[in-house]
Amino acid sequence: MKLVRRMWLWGAVVPVVAVAAALGVAVQVFRVVLERALDEALLSQAAAESVSLFDAPDGRPHLHVEPSPLAGEVRAFVPATRLYGPDGTLLGEFPPESPAVSDRVVPEPGPTSRLETRTLASGQRVRVLTVQVRSPEGVPHVLQLVASLATVEQPVGTFTSVATVLALLLGGVLIGIQGWQAKGLARRLHGIAEQVVRSRDGGVVSPAPGSEPRDEIMEVHLALADASLRVRAAREAQERLIARAAHELRTPLALMRTGLDLALRRERGAEELRTVLEENRREVDRLASVADALLELSAAAGATLDLQDGDLRALLDDAAAGARAEADQRGVALRVEGPADAPCRMDAMAVRRAVDNLLANALRYAPRGSTVRLELARRDALWEVAVQDEGRGIPVNHREDVFTPFHRLERDAGGVGLGLSLVREVARGHGGDAHVADSTSPGARLVLTLPMR
Numbered sequence: 001m002k003l004v005r006r007m008w009l010w011g012a013v014v015p016v017v018a019v020a021a022a023l024g025v026a027v028q029v030f031r032v033v034l035e036r037a038l039d040e041a042l043l044s045q046a047a048a049e050s051v052s053l054f055d056a057p058d059g060r061p062h063l064h065v066e067p068s069p070l071a072g073e074v075r076a077f078v079p080a081t082r083l084y085g086p087d088g089t090l091l092g093e094f095p096p097e098s099p100a101v102s103d104r105v106v107p108e109p110g111p112t113s114r115l116e117t118r119t120l121a122s123g124q125r126v127r128v129l130t131v132q133v134r135s136p137e138g139v140p141h142v143l144q145l146v147a148s149l150a151t152v153e154q155p156v157g158t159f160t161s162v163a164t165v166l167a168l169l170l171g172g173v174l175i176g177i178q179g180w181q182a183k184g185l186a187r188r189l190h191g192i193a194e195q196v197v198r199s200r201d202g203g204v205v206s207p208a209p210g211s212e213p214r215d216e217i218m219e220v221h222l223a224l225a226d227a228s229l230r231v232r233a234a235r236e237a238q239e240r241l242i243a244r245a246a247h248e249l250r251t252p253l254a255l256m257r258t259g260l261d262l263a264l265r266r267e268r269g270a271e272e273l274r275t276v277l278e279e280n281r282r283e284v285d286r287l288a289s290v291a292d293a294l295l296e297l298s299a300a301a302g303a304t305l306d307l308q309d310g311d312l313r314a315l316l317d318d319a320a321a322g323a324r325a326e327a328d329q330r331g332v333a334l335r336v337e338g339p340a341d342a343p344c345r346m347d348a349m350a351v352r353r354a355v356d357n358l359l360a361n362a363l364r365y366a367p368r369g370s371t372v373r374l375e376l377a378r379r380d381a382l383w384e385v386a387v388q389d390e391g392r393g394i395p396v397n398h399r400e401d402v403f404t405p406f407h408r409l410e411r412d413a414g415g416v417g418l419g420l421s422l423v424r425e426v427a428r429g430h431g432g433d434a435h436v437a438d439s440t441s442p443g444a445r446l447v448l449t450l451p452m453r
Contacts, residue, residue: 011178016171079147107140305347312342331368338376354426357419365391399436
């Protein structure tokens, strides 16, 4: 079902039907209340008449409404009152010539009063109260009050008509409002859907216009726009990674092929062939390093982390111990600083791999006789792991570039340019980050942050 029809149904038709049903119940309740009020009025008037039917000087029974000075004013709406004698003959009535339910009403044994609804010969429905009254001598008489139910039907009919008109007007207004709202929502959703379809082909979902209301659809639009930008950035990063990986792989392959072609062009001696094979071996090692780094980066980006409680300081001590042999070979001192106990929920293998890359990067650029410091500090709910060397440092305009795959500040410095990319992937996988920080001493300061929990 279309959005417009669904909103018409649930936002207009169903509410109007519910209102109509409620009005039907209200009409019946209103009718019952009016009929009860009419019965109470009949009983009240009958009580007033019955206590004074026989108070005339001669003891003759009589009605008190007729001689009242207000008889003319109440004639139009007062119940018709009739008094019958012990033999059922009519002794008096008000107003004169009022419609009679019965010509004769003879007192009968049983209840002293009776309320009932009757229909006259004219088709008029009336409410009849019959009361047996005894004279001071004990002679039974009958007092009968008749009220037309038109006094109930008329206000009920008026209420029903007004309520029906209001319900129809309400239904029309609701249908109009819901239709207008539904068309606006449908237009916005169709716009989002079209942009999402375009984004499949590399497009970007444009930001929501400022004129649109800030509601759930706006939030969806903003989320889709942000997601499309992230997808496009990830796609571009992937394309750059593939291009750079292809370049990194093409160079050693080209060198290997050139060397082999030269070796096969004419007869070569054993020493020349050995030289070619050694060169190819070095290029194969280079290809293996690039492939291993790519696999490691891919695993860090797509793997599910196995988070467990551990001691980050112990991990740093183990990483420093593993790198100390290379540090000694390069003539570089390696020092670990920070608290002795650092509880952290982490994937120990992934974090160890990231720290190893940070240390390898620092040792690669640290001059002989210098010191590489592996520092651990707590910043609110984060652990901050910093590796400080005393090399030439990283220029400010390259501080983000060094985390780009295959980016190397110096082509002859060794490595394949994927180590710091791996560090950032591991950090962000834990909910932290990696960056180049300002340093008060010479050299580069690379920082890895990890949440404690």
